[in-house]
Amino acid sequence: MNIFYTYFKKIIEIFKINKRNKSRIGISPVVSNVILASTTLLIGFIMIGTTMNWSLTTSMEYGVATEKAIASQKSNLIIEHVQIINNKAYIYLYNIGRIPLRIVCVNIYELGEAPPSPKYELKTFTDGKTLLDINDFKCLIEDIDPSLIGKSLVIRVYAIAFTIFDPYEPAKNIEWGIKIDYLYNA
Amino acid sequence: MHKKKKAISNIVAAIIMFATLFSIIIPLVFYIQNENVLYNSAVIERRELDYYRSQEDLEVHAYEDLKDNNKIKVEAYNKGDISVIIERIWIIDRNLGLDGIYIFENNSDCTPDLPYLLNPREKVVTFDTGIKAIVSHFYDVKIVTRRGNIYIPKESPLQGGHGGNPAKYAYSLIVTIVNMHPGTTYNFTLVGNVPYSPYTLIYKATASVQDISMSFGVNAGEYTLYMSDGAGWNIKETISVPQTLAVVMDCSLSHIMYGLEVTIYSYPKNPLKINSTFTIRAKIKNIGYSTLDVVAVLRTNSTWEIISGEEQYIEDLQSMEEAIVSWDVKATTIGKFGFWVVADSIESNAVIIEAKK
Numbered sequence: 001m002n003i004f005y006t007y008f009k010k011i012i013e014i015f016k017i018n019k020r021n022k023s024r025i026g027i028s029p030v031v032s033n034v035i036l037a038s039t040t041l042l043i044g045f046i047m048i049g050t051t052m053n054w055s056l057t058t059s060m061e062y063g064v065a066t067e068k069a070i071a072s073q074k075s076n077l078i079i080e081h082v083q084i085i086n087n088k089a090y091i092y093l094y095n096i097g098r099i100p101l102r103i104v105c106v107n108i109y110e111l112g113e114a115p116p117s118p119k120y121e122l123k124t125f126t127d128g129k130t131l132l133d134i135n136d137f138k139c140l141i142e143d144i145d146p147s148l149i150g151k152s153l154v155i156r157v158y159a160i161a162f163t164i165f166d167p168y169e170p171a172k173n174i175e176w177g178i179k180i181d182y183l184y185n186a
Numbered sequence: 187m188h189k190k191k192k193a194i195s196n197i198v199a200a201i202i203m204f205a206t207l208f209s210i211i212i213p214l215v216f217y218i219q220n221e222n223v224l225y226n227s228a229v230i231e232r233r234e235l236d237y238y239r240s241q242e243d244l245e246v247h248a249y250e251d252l253k254d255n256n257k258i259k260v261e262a263y264n265k266g267d268i269s270v271i272i273e274r275i276w277i278i279d280r281n282l283g284l285d286g287i288y289i290f291e292n293n294s295d296c297t298p299d300l301p302y303l304l305n306p307r308e309k310v311v312t313f314d315t316g317i318k319a320i321v322s323h324f325y326d327v328k329i330v331t332r333r334g335n336i337y338i339p340k341e342s343p344l345q346g347g348h349g350g351n352p353a354k355y356a357y358s359l360i361v362t363i364v365n366m367h368p369g370t371t372y373n374f375t376l377v378g379n380v381p382y383s384p385y386t387l388i389y390k391a392t393a394s395v396q397d398i399s400m401s402f403g404v405n406a407g408e409y410t411l412y413m414s415d416g417a418g419w420n421i422k423e424t425i426s427v428p429q430t431l432a433v434v435m436d437c438s439l440s441h442i443m444y445g446l447e448v449t450i451y452s453y454p455k456n457p458l459k460i461n462s463t464f465t466i467r468a469k470i471k472n473i474g475y476s477t478l479d480v481v482a483v484l485r486t487n488s489t490w491e492i493i494s495g496e497e498q499y500i501e502d503l504q505s506m507e508e509a510i511v512s513w514d515v516k517a518t519t520i521g522k523f524g525f526w527v528v529a530d531s532i533e534s535n536a537v538i539i540e541a542k543k
Contacts, residue, residue, distance in 0.1 A: 033194045033195065036194070036195040037194045037195045037198050039195070040195040040198045040199045040202070041198055041202070044198065044199065044202030044203075045202075047202065047206065048202065048205065048206050048210070051206050051210050051211070052210055055210045055211070055213075055214045058214065059214055059217050059218070062217070062218055062221055063217075063221060066221040066222075066224060066225050069225055069228075070224060070225055070228040073225075073228040073229055073231075073232045074228060074231075074232070076232075076235070076334070078334045078336070080274070080276070080328070080330055080336060081276060081278070081287075081328065083278075083283075083284065083287060085283050085284055090284065094273075094274075094330065094334065096235075096239075096332075096333060096334035098231065098235075111377065111412070112412055112420060112422065135332070137273075137274065137291070152377040152410065185377055185378065186377070
């Protein structure tokens, strides 16, 4: 309390002095220090807040991008065999990667022709499941355009790691997926 | 005494700066470093897997065992430097559609069981699939390893009723290309529904050679030949190879499936004392692809007593496996005599042994 009283008295004296000689005396060093420190603190807090926000955003974006890149590195798949019977292609897939996969597109087109643009949708295997686990070997049945029967074909399969697959938007993150081709000789 | 002025704002600013640095920036740097380490380890793991996958080296063969109910058998030999796990064996009967796809993997009827670990340069393993080959059916054979390599035996597709695969390419398809542009590389890809080889030929035209003829080994059937110059110019031709007379001479059964090497590698130093007993050893190696039961017989022009009996039996001599057989002989008369070993009509070298008083 004594300290506050002393400061209060000093402030009154300053005002008195100021009344007596306005042109000569400015604000006291204490007040100026307080104002300067407060301003510094304010700017500092704004800076901390901005930096923290930037840091969180950056780390989240970086973490997500790294997760996608890692998932892409771990994804690996082979087409063991393709059998075409009655306008259907039986595609046998083997996951040799280190992460479970989902198949999002199968493109079948004639050898030597331009590949059609892929339409992404979640594919289901013959066992009724959509997940191709690590070291899993499953069969996928795909309808074929009858005009392609009897021709040499390219079977292109698009797969994506289950960790970065979005069921509501199968095309999302497709750039981090894998694409494998199989040449089918008629 | 003059009191030293303190710059509080500077101190506050410094504190804030250090607080920001230690509580936000440095953890962020650590986090990014950690993420980089995770990514790099994933990249290294992938490279390792790809490297090991590329190092796998299997020699595989398929044949129809004429001695065992025409069953299709698959042989594998690991000639690489790393162990290989055979995950699956495919036998696909081209004539039976989906019913003709036989996949052998866990708990299947294949002997030995799959998956099967093959160590480097271990003996040849023969998988008995139990599938009987039907005459004139074509069978595709594939072997898949755990790392994802697919091996196709050079005999594939097997033709039922032929044992090995003697008549792979009965005809030659000769293609002549004219007016090629010097310096341009042309790709020729042959696509057909019957066995043929090679699939692709690449030829670079020069100023002096702009017309060439090339040959594909084919069977009778329909083919399409694709030709491109790699710069967008493409052409394709459909070719029909007719079923005309072709002469096929099959040497596979005698040289590939069944083969023995017989050598006498140990016999006593000459001369011997009469009535002494000695041992002759022979090495019999199965250089064919089939497992054999071998009868080895010691032949001689002497009347010396073969104590252990003339015939020795070796059961289940695997491909590339060796067996040692031996005979104990008593030199009952004086003189020089020849000895040699016969195994499945293959004769060894002869050795001369002399007995004295």
